[in-house]
Amino acid sequence: MSDPLYPFSDIEQSVQDRWESLKSFKVQRDDTRPKYYCLEMFPYPSGRIHMGHVRNYSIGDAIARYKRMRGFNVLHPMGWDSFGLPAENAAVVRGVHPADWTESNIAHMKVQLKKLGLSYDWDREVTTCLPEYYRWNQWFFLKLLEKGLAYRKEALLNWCDSCATVLANEQVEEGLCWRCSNPVTLRTLSQWFLKITEYADDLMQGLSSLEGWPERVRTMQANWIAPSTGTEIDFSLDIPDSANLPARTLTVFTTRPDTLYGVTFVTIAPEHPLLPLILEHSPEKDRAEAFIEATLKARTQRENREEPEKEGVFSGISLKHPLTGQDVPLWIGNFVVASYGTGVVMGVPAHDQRDFDFAKKYRLPVRVVVLPQGTDPNAALTGALTDDGLLVDSGTFSGLSGDEARERITRHLEKCGTGRARKTFRLRDWGISRQRYWGTPIPVVHCDHCGIVPVPAKDLPVLLPRDIHFTGHGGSPLAEHPDFRATPCPSCGRIARRETDTMDTFIDSSWYFLRFAGIEDASGDRPFSPESLSYWLPVDQYIGGVEHAILHLLYARFFTRVLFDLGLSPVQEPFQSLLTQGMVLKDGSKMSKSRGNVVDPDLLVEEYGADTVRLFTLFSAPPDKDLSWDDKAVEGAYRFLGRLASRIQAVLEEYPGAPSVDGSQWMADLTHEGSAVRTKIHETIQRVTQDFESHAQLNTAVARLMELLNTLSNYQNNEDKDRPDFREHLLTTGYRALLLLLAPFAPHLSEHLGEKLGLAEIGSRPWPVPDERALVRTLIPFVIQVNGKLRSTISLAPDTSEAMVADEAGKDERVVRALSGQTIVKTVFVPGKILNFVVRPTP
RNA sequence: GCGAGAGUGGCGAAAUGGCAGACGCACCAGACUUAGGAUCUGGCGGGUAACCCCCGUGCGGGUUCAAGUCCCGCCUCUCGCACCA
Numbered sequence: 001m002s003d004p005l006y007p008f009s010d011i012e013q014s015v016q017d018r019w020e021s022l023k024s025f026k027v028q029r030d031d032t033r034p035k036y037y038c039l040e041m042f043p044y045p046s047g048r049i050h051m052g053h054v055r056n057y058s059i060g061d062a063i064a065r066y067k068r069m070r071g072f073n074v075l076h077p078m079g080w081d082s083f084g085l086p087a088e089n090a091a092v093v094r095g096v097h098p099a100d101w102t103e104s105n106i107a108h109m110k111v112q113l114k115k116l117g118l119s120y121d122w123d124r125e126v127t128t129c130l131p132e133y134y135r136w137n138q139w140f141f142l143k144l145l146e147k148g149l150a151y152r153k154e155a156l157l158n159w160c161d162s163c164a165t166v167l168a169n170e171q172v173e174e175g176l177c178w179r180c181s182n183p184v185t186l187r188t189l190s191q192w193f194l195k196i197t198e199y200a201d202d203l204m205q206g207l208s209s210l211e212g213w214p215e216r217v218r219t220m221q222a223n224w225i226a227p228s229t230g231t232e233i234d235f236s237l238d239i240p241d242s243a244n245l246p247a248r249t250l251t252v253f254t255t256r257p258d259t260l261y262g263v264t265f266v267t268i269a270p271e272h273p274l275l276p277l278i279l280e281h282s283p284e285k286d287r288a289e290a291f292i293e294a295t296l297k298a299r300t301q302r303e304n305r306e307e308p309e310k311e312g313v314f315s316g317i318s319l320k321h322p323l324t325g326q327d328v329p330l331w332i333g334n335f336v337v338a339s340y341g342t343g344v345v346m347g348v349p350a351h352d353q354r355d356f357d358f359a360k361k362y363r364l365p366v367r368v369v370v371l372p373q374g375t376d377p378n379a380a381l382t383g384a385l386t387d388d389g390l391l392v393d394s395g396t397f398s399g400l401s402g403d404e405a406r407e408r409i410t411r412h413l414e415k416c417g418t419g420r421a422r423k424t425f426r427l428r429d430w431g432i433s434r435q436r437y438w439g440t441p442i443p444v445v446h447c448d449h450c451g452i453v454p455v456p457a458k459d460l461p462v463l464l465p466r467d468i469h470f471t472g473h474g475g476s477p478l479a480e481h482p483d484f485r486a487t488p489c490p491s492c493g494r495i496a497r498r499e500t501d502t503m504d505t506f507i508d509s510s511w512y513f514l515r516f517a518g519i520e521d522a523s524g525d526r527p528f529s530p531e532s533l534s535y536w537l538p539v540d541q542y543i544g545g546v547e548h549a550i551l552h553l554l555y556a557r558f559f560t561r562v563l564f565d566l567g568l569s570p571v572q573e574p575f576q577s578l579l580t581q582g583m584v585l586k587d588g589s590k591m592s593k594s595r596g597n598v599v600d601p602d603l604l605v606e607e608y609g610a611d612t613v614r615l616f617t618l619f620s621a622p623p624d625k626d627l628s629w630d631d632k633a634v635e636g637a638y639r640f641l642g643r644l645a646s647r648i649q650a651v652l653e654e655y656p657g658a659p660s661v662d663g664s665q666w667m668a669d670l671t672h673e674g675s676a677v678r679t680k681i682h683e684t685i686q687r688v689t690q691d692f693e694s695h696a697q698l699n700t701a702v703a704r705l706m707e708l709l710n711t712l713s714n715y716q717n718n719e720d721k722d723r724p725d726f727r728e729h730l731l732t733t734g735y736r737a738l739l740l741l742l743a744p745f746a747p748h749l750s751e752h753l754g755e756k757l758g759l760a761e762i763g764s765r766p767w768p769v770p771d772e773r774a775l776v777r778t779l780i781p782f783v784i785q786v787n788g789k790l791r792s793t794i795s796l797a798p799d800t801s802e803a804m805v806a807d808e809a810g811k812d813e814r815v816v817r818a819l820s821g822q823t824i825v826k827t828v829f830v831p832g833k834i835l836n837f838v839v840r841p842t843p
Numbered sequence: 844g845c846g847a848g849a850g851u852g853g854c855g856a857a858a859u860g861g862c863a864g865a866c867g868c869a870c871c872a873g874a875c876u877u878a879g880g881a882u883c884u885g886g887c888g889g890g891u892a893a894c895c896c897c898c899g900u901g902c903g904g905g906u907u908c909a910a911g912u913c914c915c916g917c918c919u920c921u922c923g924c925a926c927c928a
Contacts, residue, residue: 003881216922219847223924230928254928267928310926335926345928354926426927549923619867620855626921628855633868639882640867646882700857703866710866717884783862788909790862814895828908834861838908 005642008609012748016117024763025119027075029520029535036072037536038064039513041544041552042079042126045105046086049112051584051591051617051629052545054601058614059581059623059698060543061118065744066692068119069767075536076119077516079126080106083134083505085163087438092470098438099466102129112602116610117748119763126515128508129438133515135461136527137507138443140559142454143566145444149195150432152452156271156338157431159187164476165435166191186271186296191433192442192501196558200225200425202572203557212577214624217549224550226426230255231410232342233419235266235319235328239281245274250319250330253341253424256351257413258405261394262369264359265347266319267312267333270295272343275315275332284316288332295334310335310358322418323395333358341424349384356384369394370402430555432504435476437468439502447489447496456490462498476500509552510559513539513574527568534570543623546580553578579696582626584617591629599629611746612638618745619702641749644709644738647716648753651731666773667729674726675778677715681734682774684708688741689767702745708738732757740768784809785836786818802829809835 019025029035040060043053064076080102087098094101106127113120126133144150158167162182166189177184196203204225207218234249242248252266268275270292279285291313298308312333319328335354336345349359350368359366371377372389388402397405397412413419433442441462443455455462465484468477478484478500489496511527517536518528544552556574563569583590586597604613616637621627670678684704691701712734715722722730736757743750743762754762781793782805792812796805806827809815815837822839829835 005881214848216847220923223846226924226927228927252928256928308926333926336928337926340927342928348928352928354928424927426924546922616867622856625849625856630855630868633855636867643882699855700866703857706866781862785861785909788861788907793862817895826908828861830861834909836861836908 004609005638006645006749008611008641008749009606011752012115012117012610015748015751016114018751019117019119023123025076025121026123027073027121029532030073031535033073034071035075035536036064036067036541037075037517037539038067038541039075039077039516039539039543041542041548042081042509042512043109044081044084044086045102045109047105047108049109049116049601051599051601054116054613055584055617055627056543056545056581057113057116057118058617059579059696060541061116061614061747062618062698062744063541063543063692063696064119065747065763066767068763069740069743069765071766075124075517076121077124077126078113078118078120078122079124079512079516080109080128081505081509081512082106082127082129083439083502083508085436085438088436088470097466099129102438115605116601116614119747124516124519126512126519128505128512131461131463133512134440134464134508136511136515137440137503138455138460138462139457139527140507140511140563141443141503142457142460144194144562145454147562147566149198149562150192151195152190152192154188154190155193155431156186156188157191158184159189160184163436166431166433186299189433191431193429193431194558196430196555197425197427199558199561200227200427201423202561203427203554206557206561206573210573210575210578213575214578214580217546217553217578217580220549221554224427224554227423228255228425229421229423231257231406231413231419232422233257233260233322233346233413235322235346237278238318238320238327239278242281244277244280249418250274250278250344251342252344252346253422254346256348256406257409257419258388258391258394258397258400258402259348259351259369260323260346260409261391261397262348262350262367263321263328263346264349264365264367265329265331267331267336267345267347267358268315269336269338269343270332270334271338273338278317278330279315282316284314288313288315291332295332299334308334310354310361312358312362314362322413322416329364331358331362339428340426350381351384351386353384353386356381368392430504430558432507433501434504435479435500436502437464437470437477439505440464440507441478442499442501442503444499445487445489445496446499447492447494449494450489450491450496453489453491453496459490464502476502478502506551506555507559510555511563513542513556514560514563514569530568530570537569538571538574538576541577541579542575543579543581545583549580579623581623582621584627584629586629588628599631604634608634608638609641609748611641611749615641615702615746618698620699622699623696640706640709641746643713644742645749645753647709647713648735648739648757650716651735652756655728655732665729666771667726670726670730671722672778673715673718674722674730677711677730677734678774679777680708680711681730681737682770685737685741685768686770686775689770692744698745701741705738705742705745708734708741712738737768740765780832782808782832783834784812784815785834786815786822786839788836789818791815791818798832802827802831802835805829805835809837 038060040056064074068074082102087102090096090101091098128134141150160167160177160182162180163177167177167184204227207221210218230253232251232253234251236249279288282288312331315330315332317330319330321328347355349355349366351370366381369392370385370389371392372385372387375385391398391400391405397409400408410419410421441464443460443462445453445455447453465481468481470477485498485500486495487498514528514533518533520532521529560569560574561572564572589595591598616634619637620633687704688701691697716731736759739750739754739759739762747763751762759765777798779795780798782796783790784792784794792814794808821842823842825838825840827837
């Protein structure tokens with residue numbers, strides 16, 4: 001390695017030491033000052049910081065530092081999302097205790113983050129695997145239980161054999177476990193759920209208020225919640241003795257009640273919980289059960305995304321149509337899923353393509369009851385008529401249009417008690433039970449006498465025991481832990497069984513942003529102080545990867561709304577503005593260990609310094625786009641900083657004791673060249689500020705800083721071209737402005753050089769403001785066009801009149817040539833900008 | 844299939860409807876050097892002898908004095924959801 005362009009290593013170390021000893025980034029609530037809450041998604045302590053983290057935190061730190069210089073009281077915290085599976089895997093593979101593994105990872109990563117010079121208030125550090133944090137998970141759980149928002153149910157759940165745990169729908173990707181990519185199977189288990197569906201409407205409607213969120217993320221959430229308005233319709237079961245059934249009806253959900261008279265069959269999902277009970281009455285029981293078994297097996301083994309052929313079997317049971325009273329056969333179909341709607345669908349082959357295909361295959365009757373405009377009622381059907389139209393053969397509803405029919409039929413069913421308007425969602429309730437060790441124990445006890453008994457709040461936290469053994473065969477070691485498992489019932493005192501499942505770690509990250517803000521006067525009996533929360537919340541700017549667009553952000557929104565309703569959160573929406581940063585790519589694909597294309601931030605910091613690494617990641621692409629890593633381009637950022645250091649060194653040598661001039665003084669009689677430099681300085685201030693204020697266009701902000709350095713350098717090189725006092729004034733004020741603007745991006749070097757130019761503690765100095773007088777240019781280039789094509793540019797005063805510009809243009813050789821033989825039809829003049837001659841050939 | 848976003852030099856990328864390619868990388872030439880993979884200076888979309896001129900922002904139309912930008916119709920890619928009743 002060659003000699004460094006500047007001693008970044010010493011500079012960064014000493015600047016960081018000073019921040020540390022001055023506690024430069026510690027903040028307190030201060031009602032007299034405006035606040036700004038800048039938050040980056042906290043990391044999972046996997047062992048090492050990767051470039052994705054570096055990018056995420058460089059963006060956040062630039063914004064935090066900028067806002068600080070703008071006078072805001074900036075909350076910028078960091079912590080650790082430290083419960084989760086990798087710690088357990090490490091325990092199995094390396095024989096380390098998850099707690100030790102996690103703790104040492106945190107220690108190492110904290111050093112790495114500090115080396116990057118990120119301006120966090122470390123006094124607010126939050127570590128989710130510590131009892132002081134997870135006790136509140138348990139406390140919230142009890143509140144939710146009390147409110148009926150946490151409940152237990154038997155459910156057919158996604159199960160990963162390899163991880164030996166249940167997965168939420170959100171954690172299944174293309175039929176595979178999101179963590180280990182094993183095929184997911186289905187299992188019936190009794191599990192804890194949170195009623196996120198109760199908030200589905202609110203979460204959906206809240207999206208429209210999130211103007212600071214990317215459209216993309218809002219759409220993804222909307223698609224995930226996916227509301228659908230329709231009607232539930234009861235079909236009664238034609239079974240003489242149905243004592244084993246909870247009800248004598250099966251309910252379907254449809255968005256097309258107008259096609260109700262066209263129902264010729266009903267299809268139920270093979271995994272529907274009522275189906276085994278119904279089949280008790282069926283002469284076709286054996287065939288049906290064989291079909292169910294085959295279908296469920298095929299479903300979990302489906303590895304490609306392709307939809308399987310639609311298949312079904314007659315259940316042997318009939319239903320009664322709620323309006324016509326006719327017999328309707330009940331089929332079991334592989335295309336119906338129990339988790340959506342009611343898990344039962346009415347079959348209308350004439351008006352639904354899927355039902356049409358199904359009816360064709362199994363020779364079921366087709367009844368046309370809607371005629372879309374232009375349909376020939378006598379033509380043979382070649383496919384379903386899915387458009388709206390007028391109803392036919394629909395009893396008293398015949399002749400109605402789609403919208404009207406839907407409403408009238410639904411109202412009629414409601415009156416008869418056999419149907420109701422209903423809004424359903426794709427969103428499912430959030431299953432939070434995990435059969436894992438490294439998570440928050442769910443604070444309930446199972447008592448043979450009292451049932452499920454919550455652990456009283458005063459007994460929290462339920463501590464996660466440390467002395468456990470990992471078998472390596474999956475399953476939770478908690479279930480094998482005798483002292484943890486056996487516990488007296490809080491209600492009757494008899495020996496009972498403690499819940500051994502732990503909570504999904506997404507719970508931890510659903511409220512940590514509240515903890516950061518509220519920790520400053522939190523006490524033992526509440527997770528955060530209301531005063532602090534109402535001062536700091538909401539998060540003004542949240543920054544993180546788009547991979548959290550659905551899971552984490554939806555859960556966090558849900559949790560915040562629940563806490564709002566409990567009077568614990570001052571806001572309903574936690575994140576005012578969201579920035580989803582792009583991925584860091586190398587050689588065209590995402591950096592990952594398995595691809596072997598990772599760049600180690602530590603090595604980069606060692607070779608170029610933290611400032612360079614940060615500057616490059618911010619400069620190379622807009623924050624929300626993917627960033628292609630380029631080792632060579634990193635050197636570009638490095639050279640820029642090195643050149644800046646040497647240029648400022650040269651200024652200090654030329655003017656020892658600088659700055660001797662008062663930078664704020666207005667120099668009235670600058671030379672033309674000097675005036676252009678001054679304009680550039682103030683334009684840069686203005687535009688960098690705009691770049692921050694608009695949508696964090698940090699890449700162009702850096703580019704403008706490079707431009708300013710180029711301008712100042714050129715001016716500096718022409719030593720004899722200007723008066724010495726002008727030179728000193730422009731160079732010192734120019735470089736001072738440049739350093740102030742650079743401080744959010746390369747804070748160490750800015751601090752170091754700033755001190756030499758009379759700007760010690762640069763990060764807490766006010767952000768520069770452009771001088772309006774300097775922004776007024778004496779000469780600007782007028783663009784002269786002929787028929788919209790550029791022919792020349794002429795430098796003139798901004799307020800030059802059209803006639804004067806035309807006059808000057810007439811003296812320009814290129815313009816004259818373009819106009820010769822042409823007749824000017826008209827001219828378009830934009831003051832201070834453009835003159836366009838519209839011409840046509842002279843006849 | 845539904846939804847969102849994107850397509851500009853060799854590369855990363857800039858451009859309130861008004862000079863396309865700022866800034867940087869790579870590359871080329873020169874300076875300084877025993878040396879240069881350091882640094883500095885200059886050049887750098889294509890055609891061309893040319894600083895004239897012509898062409899050029901995925902494709903085809905349109906609006907406009909003027910379109911990368913606005914409108915209509917396509918193509919391609921990326922991402923999300925997907926048997927959703």
